[in-house]
Amino acid sequence: MKSTWVGRKEKSMDAEAAKSIGAAIAMGVGAIGPGLGIGILASKAMESIGRNPEATSKVQTAMILAIAFTEAIAIYALVVALIIKFV
Amino acid sequence: MEISLAAEPLFHIGNMPITNTLVMTLLLSILIIITSLILKNKIKLVPKGFQNIVESVLEALLNLVDSVTQDRKQSNKFFPLVATIFIFVILSNWIELIPGLGTIGLHEVVHGKTVLVPFLRSVSADLNFTLALALISFFSIQFFGIAAIGAVKYAGKFFVSPLHKPYFIGTFVGALELIGETAKIISFSFRLFGNIFAGEVLLIVMLNLVPYIVPLPFLFLELFVGFIQALVFAMLTLVFLKMAVTEAAH
Numbered sequence: 001m002k003s004t005w006v007g008r009k010e011k012s013m014d015a016e017a018a019k020s021i022g023a024a025i026a027m028g029v030g031a032i033g034p035g036l037g038i039g040i041l042a043s044k045a046m047e048s049i050g051r052n053p054e055a056t057s058k059v060q061t062a063m064i065l066a067i068a069f070t071e072a073i074a075i076y077a078l079v080v081a082l083i084i085k086f087v
Numbered sequence: 088m089e090i091s092l093a094a095e096p097l098f099h100i101g102n103m104p105i106t107n108t109l110v111m112t113l114l115l116s117i118l119i120i121i122t123s124l125i126l127k128n129k130i131k132l133v134p135k136g137f138q139n140i141v142e143s144v145l146e147a148l149l150n151l152v153d154s155v156t157q158d159r160k161q162s163n164k165f166f167p168l169v170a171t172i173f174i175f176v177i178l179s180n181w182i183e184l185i186p187g188l189g190t191i192g193l194h195e196v197v198h199g200k201t202v203l204v205p206f207l208r209s210v211s212a213d214l215n216f217t218l219a220l221a222l223i224s225f226f227s228i229q230f231f232g233i234a235a236i237g238a239v240k241y242a243g244k245f246f247v248s249p250l251h252k253p254y255f256i257g258t259f260v261g262a263l264e265l266i267g268e269t270a271k272i273i274s275f276s277f278r279l280f281g282n283i284f285a286g287e288v289l290l291i292v293m294l295n296l297v298p299y300i301v302p303l304p305f306l307f308l309e310l311f312v313g314f315i316q317a318l319v320f321a322m323l324t325l326v327f328l329k330m331a332v333t334e335a336a337h
Contacts, residue, residue: 057154061154061155061322064315064318064319064322065319065322065323065326068278068315068319068323069274071278072274072277072278072281075277075278075281075282075285076277076281078281078285079277079280079281082092082284082285082288083092086090086091086092087092
């Protein structure tokens with residue numbers, strides 16, 4: 001039994017593969033939150049436009065601003081993924 | 088197909104590297120300045136042709152600024168900064184659509200390997216540019232705020248003394264708002280940089296795989312994203328300017 005532990009080779013991943021997997025996971029997980037957030041924002045905006053079509057331009061302006069804020073979070077995740085992969 | 092996060096230097100003047108984005112920034116600024124000078128010299132009361140287009144674009148921007156500030160005098164104060172940011176960012180975002188992105192360039196030896204240094208790289212895909220623009224926005228917001236309501240009242244928004252009504256919660260919220268102001272710099276720069284750089288990488292990869300017809304939807308996407316990011320940058324600057332010059336509500 002003990003002899004199988006002697007001279008056991010240590011298993012490790014090479015750096016390039018680890019970088020690729022890290023970048024993929026960073027972007028993938030980082031897109032979940034903003035995706036849900038933008039969906040909720042847009043659905044509420046559609047509802048309010050449907051109830052009150054006169055306020056369309058006001059609601060639209062505020063919606064685009066809010067979507068830009070949430071999308072920025074996905075962009076942060078993208079930048080982290082790019083840094084992992086290319087730097 | 089080399090993709091580098093930082094802008095690649097084309098040549099060096101002394102010890103300072105001249106990157107391809109620096110050259111593109113200079114070309115873009117010269118283009119805008121020459122266009123404005125030509126328009127100014129040939130201005131007519133009844134506009135025709137190019138002057139018509141420029142007037143309609145500027146009128147649309149002024150109406151946009153009006154819709155946020157609700158005050159024509161204030162719009163006139165904010166308009167130069169916001170419109171310049173919008174026009175410069177939208178033109179620099181659309182540079183990446185010009186054919187030759189990432190492919191036409193010089194072969195240079197960097198760190199022992201021969202890499203291709205492309206001439207065309209979108210100006211906003213350089214973190215230096217977006218950071219500089221974010222700093223300009225941040226400091227303009229502070230200066231406009233101080234100029235409008237005075238330094239003491241403006242500092243009073245962030246440094247709330249714990250002896251008055253909201254007590255310690257007021258001080259805490261003021262400190263959070265101060266941190267939020269500095270987070271805006273990071274948020275502005277990374278939003279623009281991330282969007283445009285990711286778009287460039289996407290275009291380079293797609294055009295590398297299938298050069299004809301298939302990249303069309305991606306080109307449209309990049310056109311749209313470039314416009315939206317310019318609009319968002321300008322409008323966020325405008326909204327924060329408006330918030331900075333209004334007195335704290337009590």
